[in-house]
Amino acid sequence: MAAKIRIPLAFAALAVWIAIMFWGAWLPHETASLAEGVTSSISTSIVAASVFLVILVVAMRWWDIGFNAPRPWNSLRVLIGPAVYLVLFFIGTLLVGWPAPHTVLILAVNTLLVGFSEETMFRGVLFRGLRSGIPFWPAVWLTSVIFGSVHVLNATGTGDLIASVTQAVTAFMAGTFFLALVLRTRSIVPAILFHACWDFLLVTIASSMPDPGPIEPSLTSLLLPLLLDIPLFIYAIFLLRGIARQESENGSSAATTTA
Template sequence: MRIPIAVAAVVIWILITVWGVWTPHDPTSLTAGISGGIAWQIVGAGAFLLVVVLALGWRDIGFNAPRPWSSLRVLAFPAIYIALFVAAAALVGLPAPSVVFFLAINTLAVGFSEEIAFRGVLFRALHTRLRLWPAIWITSIVFGSVHVVNGFTTGDFLNASIQALAAFMSGTFFMALVLRTRSIVPSMLFHALWDFLLTTIGAGGASSAAGGDRHWWLLLVPPLFILPNFIYGLWLLRKVKDTGPAQ
């Protein structure tokens, strides 16, 4: 019974998240969409899932400290990415303080909302009936596929599809963080920090990205960029036993 409820909750979460995106509007970049004010639909979607989790008493989502704390050492490799992002942001230049503020609030909301939706609600429900690896792959595939809806915001479904592939790879890495730390909190915070730094770099260098022809090979950049994290995530998961259903 938990899987249908979880799937319904994630579907409602998607509808709340994309509220207003389906109506006619001028295409805009994802960064522009979260840099001019608080994205209340994202905040609301995350709040909705939190209410569902608390109301149904799902205590296995992972709202606890890492167990053990030493498990946070798995963040050593991805921390290299963060250091490079910080350096890139310094080189490109920061956008206006108000933009940085809204990007911080909204990417924190995205990290919380997406992690609770997929590595929390969906994965934990699937794992009540499926073995570990099928639950991981289904969760990551669904997480990646959902990013195709970004095409309604940007007007570029080809790029959104490539982003979906990159999201699938990132989702597998985030899944590894959850399982190795036995907590969803590190993946939420890392997810938020990753998005914040990338969007800050994008906002700071927005003027240089306007215009020009798009070369087909540039579409390969996001998945190739994520590939090391994907491989690292699979490496981390090698120590996770392929257990049977959790319940």
């Protein structure tokens, strides 16, 4: 599909996706933490957003999004370092204890849908749309900035703007890593699964810890999420530089062959 059509379609899809994910958020409602939102029941908005993306991808035949096995399989070695996070988070869940089984099931479904929905929308539809018309690095940064910015809207549900802005910054860094993972493995599936596991384990820990009641956000509580994501962000830049160099070399080779 021509770039002049695909880029506007990608942004139109993003607008629809945001409307679905946050529908009703402008209506009067009680605020709740993100953990409460994904452990109380299956989120109809996340389900609807996921269904919308499936229909969109199939209808538009956007097969380049990457719903295939990693190519090659040994590209998954890029996950060896980041997997340490998941191991540590799992140990954390053992220390604080697990929620009730039905809560774990609800959380597992919701986080898997979030992983699918967010990766498909941003690292799939949006990034591939941008790449059809703009260079590599601008597409990378624009995708990550938009992904991070959307998380500010979580304040409509939680009522905590400071926490949402902090989450937006961490989402920008994590989103850059997820994009590097998609490009390095040539598949969106590892990013979906890693994203889902990351959210599942962190929310499990948060929902199992005693409720401290209403407290003012401290510097530590704001900086800790950032410190967790900074190593992933640095690693993502390392991976993306290699990918950009390969694309440049492949482009130069193709130009030489054509000439």
